Amino acid sequence: MQQTHDVFNQPSALENYNAYLADEVLQYWVNRYGGKWGEQKLSSFGHHIGHELLQAGFDANKYLPEFQPHDRFGHRIDDVRYHPAYHHLMEHAITQGHCSLPWTTPKSGAHVVRGAMAFLHTHADPGSGCPLTMTFASIPAISVQPDIAEEWLPKILSPHYDGTNKPWFKKQGVTIGMAMTEKQGGSDVRANTTIATPVGETGGGKLYTLVGHKWFCSAPMCDAFLVLAQAASGLSCFLVPRWREDGSKNPMHIQRLKNKAGNLSNASSEIEFLGAQGWMLGEEGRGIATIIQMVALTRYDCMLGSSALMAQAAKEAIWHTGERKVFGKFLHEQPLMLNVLADLALEAEAATAISFRIAHALDNSATAAEQALIRSATAIGKYWICKRAIQHTYEAMECIGGVGFVNENVTARLYREAPVNAIWEGSGNVQCLDLLRVLNREPDAFSVLMAELERGKGHFVLFDKKLAQMKTALADTTTLEMQARCHMESIALLWQAATLIRDGEHFIAEAFVKARLAERGFHQYGTLPPDVDAAAIVKRYMPKVR
Known part of the structure; x- marks a missing residue:
């Protein structure tokens, strides 16, 4: 048998490296x-x-x-x-x-x-x-x-993982899940019909039995779940374990696992409570106020997760094109591809910047201003980053080409994964309405958000102009909800720009302002203006594999 061809001009895999030191x-x-x-x-x-x-x-x-x-x-x-x-x-x-x-x-x-x-x-x-x-x-x-x-x-908080199906009190470490949405309500959790009945005394810390269903319960192998159910005084929050304290199986029955488009390694399920026992957390009727403390952090992690998807997608694209030659030059040196790669890298860094800005705010949440920023800006970041990740991961996959579409390459997984964070923990419209609710009910929070954006003033005329336009647009309260997505996009871009201007590298901030705030009418990746240093941006994002 004769060999038909030699394998050449194929990049090596981005593996066997330190993912932190390379970034x-x-x-x-x-x-x-x-x-x-x-x-x-x-x-x-x-x-x-x-x-x-x-x-x-x-x-x-x-x-x-x-x-x-x-x-x-x-x-x-x-x-x-x-x-x-x-x-x-x-x-x-x-x-x-x-x-x-x-x-x-x-x-x-x-x-x-x-x-x-x-x-x-x-x-x-x-x-x-x-x-x-x-x-x-x-x-x-x-x-x-x-x-x-x-x-x-x-x-x-234990540093022990135990994935076995046994009572929580027999484990050194446990994991916690969440079950909020029901078929008839979705994001409108006040429409929930699951009923909680006290076993004895009522109120926080007391045991109740739950009867009802949950349309989505992710990670059903967790040891306990935060659950919303209707008690006598209204929607309340409960901690429902998989096993009762007497060692018997708590009747929280999994109906089936969801057959999802992505997020495949994670089991998502439909469940029914047939008298499952759980402890009330906080005051009866204050379930949303209790569980929203968990939701605020899971939404922040959606920001982080989508930022990571974009970062990995950009690195995979830059790595692949850096080792593949076309028309006598490495692909990442070709002007048009260079523009696309730099645009992907710019988007990924802007997402990373505001995600870690929220992490910094969480570290300083004892201050009223940082706490207010978390309440408003998390919704902005969750909305914008999670939506941007979908087109971004596709574009990175296209840079790699056909091999990027097959499951042996990680970009196929990134693309399947990208819509999840935009949908879960409150879809885009929910984030818009949450931001409007904060701004309407907490004028101080609006002032903090504006102060965060104004950190970027005085460096670029274009930024200052866009900030003034956004403030004028928000002043028209008659169409505020109808135009909420427009406002959300403007605020998100200004926040990313302000963060890059004040806390980032100057050439990245300058490129972002030119690319995202100019009224150029282009929305596809690979449309950076010619005076942006695309090569420097790509070099910054190229994995530093040692």
Whole structure:
């Protein structure tokens, strides 16, 4: 047999590298916002992400979760079984502090360092980030009920992962999920029909039984779930464990796993409560106020997750085109491709910048101004970054070409994953309405947001002009809701620009202002103006593999 051809002009895979040390942009923003002290931890974390955990991510997305309702003798077990790679991903993240660092090490920059871990974990597998995020975000909501928190928080914050299906009190460490939406309501959780009835006494910390359903319960293998249900005084929040305190199975039955377009390694389910027991968290009738503390952090992690998708997509595209020749030159040196790559890198860095700006605000949330910024700006970032990731990941996949569309290449997964964060934890319209609600009810929060944007004034005439136009547009309250997406986009772009201007590299800020604030009428990637230093932007984003 004769060999038909030689394989050449094919790039090497971006693997077996340190995902943190190779990322100049991530390091810049971690250091800029006070996380330099975590460099050694992040370097170790990034080493494992760039080596064995990359393969674990591929395996976890190939060998999908399987639902086992009963054991072989007919007992109801409601078990979800995963490939060992999934457990490897979960164990690494939890033992390194992905879910716990800001709570166990409450020092300046802790949210920034933890944010970088979440960012890097997404490079290996976004799906397993779902239970990690919910576990991390559950702390403030559970903390409103001190007696329940005393029992549960030590296990939630523990650096131990136990993926077995056994009672929470027999584990060293546990994970927490969330179940809010129902078929008839979706984002309108006040339409929920699940009923909570007290077993004995009523109120916070007391035991109730729940009867009803949840249309979406992600990560149903978690040890307990924050759940909304109707009590006598209205919608209330409950912590519902998979197992009762007597060791019996809590009747929270999984109906089926969702067959999703993406987010494949993460099991999402429909469930029914048939008298499942759970403890009320906080005051009866104040369930939304309680659980929103968890939702605020999961929305922030949606920002981080989508920023990470874009960062990885841009790096994969730049890496691939940097080793592939076309018409006698490396592809990433061809002027038109260079424009596309620089545009992708610019978008990814702007997303990363405001995501870590929120991490910095979380580290300083004791101040009223930073707390107000979190309430308004998280909705802006969640709306804008998560929507931008969809087109962005596609464009990166196109840069790589046909091989980028097959599942052996990570960009196919990034593209499938991209819509998830835009839809979950409140879709785009919900984010717009939440921002309007904050601005209408909390004028001080609006002032803080404007002050954040005004940090960028005085550097670029174009920025100052756009800021003035946005303020004028917001003054027309008659069409505020109808035009909410227009306002959201304007504010998001100005916030990204202001963050890059004040906290970023000058040439990145200048390129962003020229590319995103000029009224040029172009919306596709690869349309940067000719006076932008595209080569410098691409060089900054090229993975520094040693």
